Amino acid sequence: MSEAGTKTGAAPGVALPILTAMVVGSMVGAGVFSLPRNFAQATGVLGAVVAWTIAGLGMLMLAFVFQTLAVRKPDLNAGVYAYAKAGFGQYPGFFSAFGYWASACVGNVTYWVLIKSTLGLIVPAFGEGATIVAVAVSTVGVWTFHFMILRGVREAARINQIVTVAKLLPILLFIVIVAVALRGEVFGANLWGGAGLSAGALFDQIQATMLVTVFVFLGVEGASVYSRYARARADVGRATVLGFLAVLALFASVTILSYGVLPKDKLAGLRQPSMGGVLESVMGAWGAGLIGVGLIVSVLGAYLAWTLMAAEVLFVAAKDADMPAFLARENRRDAPVTALVLTSALITAVLFVTLFSDDAFTFTLELTSALSLIPYLLAAGYALRLALTGETYDTEPRGRGKDLAVAALATFYTAFLIVAAGPKFLLLSCIIYAPGTILFVLTRRERGMRVFSPAELVLFVVVVVGAVLAIVGLIAGWLTI
Template sequence: MTATDVKATQKLPLLTLTAMVVGSMVGAGVFSLPRNFAQATGVYGALVAWAIAGAGMLMLAFVFQALAVRKPDLDAGVYAYAKAGFGEFPGFFSAFGYWASACVGNVTYWVLIKSTLGTIIPGFGEGDTLLAVAVSAVGVWAFHFMIMRGVKEAAAINRIVTVAKLVPIVVFVVILAVALRSEVFSANLWGGTEQSFGGLFEQVKATMLLTVFVFLGVEGASVYSRYAQKRSDVGRATVLGFLSVLALFASVTILSYGVLPRADLAELRQPSMMGALESVVGTWGSAFIGIGLIVSVLGAYLAWTLMAAEVLFVAAQDDDMPRYLKRENHHGVPTAALVMTSALITAVLVVTLFSEDAFTFTLKLCSSLSLIPYLLAAAYALQIGVRGETYDTAPRGRGKEVAFAALAVVYTAFLVFAAGLEFLLLSFIIYAPGTVLFVMARRERHRRVFSPAELALFVLAVVLAVLGIVGLATGLITI
């Protein structure tokens, strides 16, 4: 059977596409929410943060839904939309940034798994010891060879895992809702000592990268648009998956404030859902969440590895990545893109050996790398709405879609501000060297490497990368 024949049979229905979205988002992030939010804010700040993140990410979900319908010829959405709207080099940046974000995010999964097992095997520490990194690297390549057997088989596994991993999270929510103590909850309403709107804004700002991290994957169905049975299912799967996980994430966060004082939540070992449930039901609760986390994270790792390789493969097909990334095996799996993905994940795992807090560092870097792709996709939706492109034949809903796109642009621009200069510079330490792939692709096709505008963008990227390196060397930036 040829790769083309395989693709013809690998059409995914609405339920499986929705599972890909949920499976992509419900990963390491949800299990770390109690501690991460408690370190930043209290109940009020958490409510405001989820309201902003929920509304902002819903606008992005609507953007991907609208673009899937209005631009059905564009596959691997996040990358394709940036290229169509702003040119080849910004499109390359979007593809590379999205891919790098997925790889760094996958490292958080292995860190959290080994931190969980560290309660039993001290040599794993909090997921950043030499033993933990070595075992994680073995796991990376074990998944690599499983995925090589075929995309459809991996997607089917992800659908099963998605159902299995939701059970402990739902049980956590139900138990904490019943056990909630009103006096503890009331004492946790404010975060910090400054009970003011100014202080609340800073607290909310500190949570923004956390919310981005847990919502990464909202575009999962869009990335797999070429495998959808019906194009309309892409948008439906995006919104259905998003609304499901928003309710789940907000519940996990808010209910945790009702069982432990905020200071105690902030000191919990990651994954902090283990400690929160253990405080209510005893040690079995910690083990229960630990097992659920391992299942959840491995499922999310599978989904994100698939998506990362898919973006590189489609970019190569569009001549924006080197030709070698087009290679597929007889199962229709983009082998070269998958090798490159597994290699970067392994490299970032090694970097965690030098990090003070490996999980938080990789979480925030992953979120920062995703911001440019999200911003460009939202801006493209706004662009076609303002121009009226595609609306001449299907004008219905234009005003609503333009409004959604504008709000998505504002939200993602705010996220860049909230991320701060430190992680912006760290992101460009990865972005700038990645341009080598763009240069290779241009030279393979005997084209001019940069236009004047592209050269200016490249110079800016290099300057930001150099500033980031100087910051690391002088200690102004720490990992």
């Protein structure tokens, strides 16, 4: 699949509104509907405000990083993966591509879990989204979307733009209704999130929300991933920032306004999607139904966007000879066939893993966030390296100081998130990364090159050791899913 407009008779590039809709569509999915409960389980109003401020600033710095890299490195497509490879070498670049792809696939499982949990109110056999019946029906859905996307990437992108508009309506209606129904005494009682709140306790509360905020902001790089389709290169950065700011306002409003409707302990005990429970307490059963319909539309739209992005990363990596050549195959509609097959296959496999999870939604949410952190860290680190070394600034020196500060903050923020995530999900991530290295080995052999450099071999050994520890931990019971 060549860059937009380079083939004779090719369709024109994607315009700014569609790119922005893809960013918003990528981020507004299952996460927003789970925010009231997830935040109430961790903190009160004060902690939520501080958490969104930290997450907003940190992710805004990351959005600016993608904006800067899109302009200064216009030859690098597929965003996250391409930046990691250019900055840190072949194997870390592979890790970024594979980890980002795996994160997208696991994230898509959360969508199916939440859809079936929502429908479980009507169809008890679906339970909370991880029963045998729920997994079987979800698997049919996975492959239905698979064949729809095979009809063409640009057609699927335009469908996503329509879905993005449709799914925002119930969320905006929720914000208006809850804002009108807000009770000052309830909001005040939820202010501190616990008795005798200290600075240390507040920090712990905020830290407990970090993986949730990462999950809901996944997709901030969506326009960068689709950069090769953009009508104008500058639109990639504009779409990233515009989409991010819109979604930040949406997420913060849903979270904070909910504290004015129900006491914190009741918010924390709501069934997911907890936005439905909040609206039900105000408007009755139809409120939960409205959110349920909005969630299904929203999640299916986000699923479409993330499946597109996941396949695109594998496809571009294969075109750049950083994944096996078979992943670069396309059909007559320019859809990356084998990359889509591998994507749908991993989603299906993780769906079956949820049968053994105590809390399938929370497990897949946190694993998705953990898998995304290494690719984000490498992208931020690459932007920091460019600013420090002055690469690309010799002909366009303006803004180097600002870019250095932004990249440093983004790098610090993503490193902090890795620490906040703790060792559990890093170890579980190794179970995915270690066997995934088979694709790297195949790629290097196809090119007749040495598989690992000494430093890369050390990194591979570390990942294998982490995978072994994780498997032992799962068997022994000190790691759980």
